[in-house]
Amino acid sequence: MPLHIPTPLIVSAPLSRTAGRPVWLKLEALQPPGSFKxxxxxxxxxxxxxxxxxxxxxxxxxxxxxxxxxxxxxxxxxxxxxxxxxxxxxxxxxxxxxxxxxxxxxxxxxxxxxxxxxxxxxxxxxxxxFDNPLLWRGHATLVDEVAATGRKPGAVLLAVGGGGLLAGVAEGLERNGWGDVPLLAVETEGAASLHQSMHTGQRVELEAITSIATSLGARQVCERAFELGQSGRVRSLLVSDKEAVAACTRFLDDHRLLVEPACGAALAVAYGQPEALADFQDIVVIVCGGATASADNLRQWTARFA
Structure with a gap:
């Protein structure tokens, strides 16, 4: 038996109302160690x-x-x-x-x-x-579980740090015949190594990570993530730390799940950037999780950005 568990895919009524289209949540925060990893x-x-x-x-x-x-x-x-x-x-x-x-x-x-x-x-x-093909193959199983429901996403919305999740989701889409599904890759403004790499056309190494979303704190994405960024399949999106933290709080209220700001980055697009989702229906958000965040952390971050 694999060490991970199958996780639910549920429709989010609050996010669907906010986005104006069906938004589905792949609840990787429910994995025993707390994340898709x-x-x-x-x-x-x-x-x-x-x-x-x-x-x-x-x-x-x-x-x-x-x-x-x-x-x-x-x-x-x-x-x-x-x-x-x-x-x-x-x-x-x-x-x-x-x-x-x-x-x-x-x-x-x-x-x-x-x-x-x-x-x-x-x-x-x-x-x-994050930089190992074995990891990407394992992460791809979350797409296998989505495919088993028979529901093809219009787009997949996910956070990017070093790019392991991005590479894994891309592999999962490809092996299920869904290689045409766009990937909406979200970073916070102080950890945007993929965004800068896509903008310049070369793999950029950031001088420092200044974001509160430390799980996105890879100064350079892996080569596979950069290749995907150059393929035309990926749309790069940015949110602020404040937006990521606000999304964590809102998600806790809406779905009773505590996630870290790295996960909040993807949720922040679903909550606050409806124009980024306007071209798609049935959007799947990877709720990647994060075990190191606590309720006290969330209160402190919220107070910091109040």
Missing amino acids: IRGIGLACEHYAQLGAKRFVSSSGGNAGLAVAYAGRLLGVPVTVVVPATTSERAKDLLQHEDAEVIVHGASWQEANALAQSLLGDTDAFLHP
Whole structure:
């Protein structure tokens, strides 16, 4: 059995009213570790375990690291996660609750990642947060579940960080014969590496991430995401941090689910940019989740932008 669970696809009455067209929610926030990441990370961990890996090593203090820790615990494989100093205490606690070894190193993910790579031994497997075809293949299963309902989306609306979800959804659409379905890729203004890359025609590396949506904080998208951005299948959309946080609050009121600002970025388009959806019917929003956000976090972010 896979390590992820099938998640519901439900129509959102509040979002459908706001957008003026049917809006469907793929509720990946209900995955046991809190996000879609377990689909691809779980597949990759199972693959590496079958090849004889004795330890999983990751460099993410966010949803990817939590997925690795969860998968390792279920598979009986020890996990080491290297996180930057900016990682929240809540995230570190969640990792430790999954029995992962947590090492804090560096001021950014790049520094944590460099240390993680240096720790790899002959029997270790490295789990990249977003740049691995195994991850994309696993993430594509969420589209398989949509296809099983027989409902073809008019467009898929999703948040983009490093581009792993974008690559996975694109793969899922293609393997279900839906390669013509547009992808609406949303970033916050302080983490818009895909948007800038699409604008310039080359893969841009941001100098810094200034967005509150830290799960979107990849300074450069993976090569596959950039290729998709150049293919004509992707429309790039931007929202502010304030809009992303407001969408999280509104979504909590509407659907009783707490998500992080990275997920709120996609929801912010559904709530506040009806013109971006005007060309499509039956829009599927990937509610990607996020376990590191708490109700107290949401109150603090809301107060900050009041």
